[in-house]
Amino acid sequence: MNSKDKIYSLPQLQEQVQNWRNQGQKIVFTNGCFDLLHLGHVDYLEKARQLGHRLVLGLNTDSSISRIKGPSRPLQDEMSRARIMASLLFIDAVVLFDEDTPLNLIKAIQPDILVKGDDYAVNQIVGHEVVEARGGEVKTVPLVQGYSTTNIVKKIENTINLNKA
Template sequence: MSSQDKIYTLPQLLKQVQAWREQGQKIVFTNGCFDLLHLGHVDYLEKAKQLGDKLVLGLNTDASISRIKGPSRPLQDEMSRARVMASLLFIDAVVHFDEDTPLKLIEAVQPDILVKGDDYAVEQIVGHEVVQARGGSVMTVPLVKGYSTTNIVRKIENQLNKHN
């Protein structure tokens, strides 16, 4: 299976999720921009996968990221980010969403487990009501401190400014 085989449209994903459910698989869902992949992301996603059988990643589109993080982001286009994320062995499916939050995607997928980093309280996690209403779990996993795309970008900018 190539990394491209793990990038789904929403209709394709819903068929795949149904097939996994019929096999008794627990579906874990998380989301994010994942503009520059770093250790914090890898650690977080690995821990998320350990909570169930299949990990579905909702990935913000370029337009969504620009609205949230400003016109200078994303640094990488959505297909590049999707391929990088799909290449990770613990990610089973990647699907884009264009809204500012993944709520519509969570409503469609109906994951068994919704996961975010521990920088969120469960009540702050978008979609927690949807998942809990059907008996699913909403969980946080500890983040590796000191890793963020914003910090990496800032460090690069500081280095460039020193040399100019």
Template structure:
């Protein structure tokens, strides 16, 4: 299997979800920008996958990230980010979404488990009400402290400024 085989359009993903559900697979969903892959991302996604059988990752499009984080982001284009995320063995599906939040995607996917990092309270997680009403679970997983794309970018900028 190539990493590109794990990148889905929404209609393709919905078909694949039917197959997995018929096999009795528990579907876990999370989302994010994943602009620069780092230890914090790997640890988080590994823990998320352990909460079920299949991990679906909603990935913000370039447009979505720019509207959230500003015109200088993302650092990598959406297909590059999608391919990197799909290459991880514990990520089973990657699907792009173009809005500021994954709410509509969560409604379509109907995950058994919705996961975010423990920097969120359950009540702050977009889609928590919909997942709970449908009988699913909403969970947080502990994050590795000190790792974020923003921190990495700041460190690079600081080093560049020091060398000028």
């Protein structure tokens, strides 16, 4: 399978999710920017996938990331990020969303399991009410400490500044 085949529009994804459900598979959903893929992301996504049969990743669009993280982000464009994320074996589907939160996406997909890192409390996770209302589960998974895109960007900036000095 080509990584492009795992990038869906919302209507395509809704149809695919229904097909998986008809096969008795549990749908896990998580979301994020995934601007620079690092060990923390890989570990988190592997753990999320282990909670069900299929992992759907909601990926913030470029404009969404700029609104949330500022004009210097994202570092990589949305199609590059989508292809990179879709290439991971444990991700079954990637869908872009343009809002600041994935709430509308969660309402449209109705995942069985909603996952975020353990830096969130369950009641802070956007969409928890939607998933719980239909009998789904909301879970957190432990994060690998010390890994973040922000830390990587700071390290790169510090290296550049040291080389200029």
